[in-house]
Amino acid sequence: MEAIAALSLAYPIGLGLAALGSGLGLGKxxxxxxxxxGRQPEAIGKIQIAxxxxxxxxxxxxIYALISTTFIGGIATGQ
Numbered sequence: 313m314e315a316i317a318a319l320s321l322a323y324p325i326g327l328g329l330a331a332l333g334s335g336l337g338l339g340k341x342x343x344x345x346x347x348x349x350g351r352q353p354e355a356i357g358k359i360q361i362a363x364x365x366x367x368x369x370x371x372x373x374x375i376y377a378l379i380s381t382t383f384i385g386g387i388a389t390g391q
Contacts, residue, residue: 323381330377
């Protein structure tokens with residue numbers, strides 16, 4: 313019973329940390345890309361493509377955290 317209570321507390325905390333890390337990572341990536349575009353306007357296309365791919369990977373990791381929290385949290389509580 314204590315293990316279920318620990319999991320019920322640990323998974324939402326882990327998801328919150330994943331969301332926080334994702335937000336910080338996206339902010340840094342987009343901010344750096346905007347600075348790079350301002351310095352080198354001729355390379356905007358390449359910078360945008362790299363930024364979008366990087367943002368997609370960051371978002372995918374956050375979605376994996378959400379899905380694992382939902383499924384494993386449901387299994388741990390017996391739902």
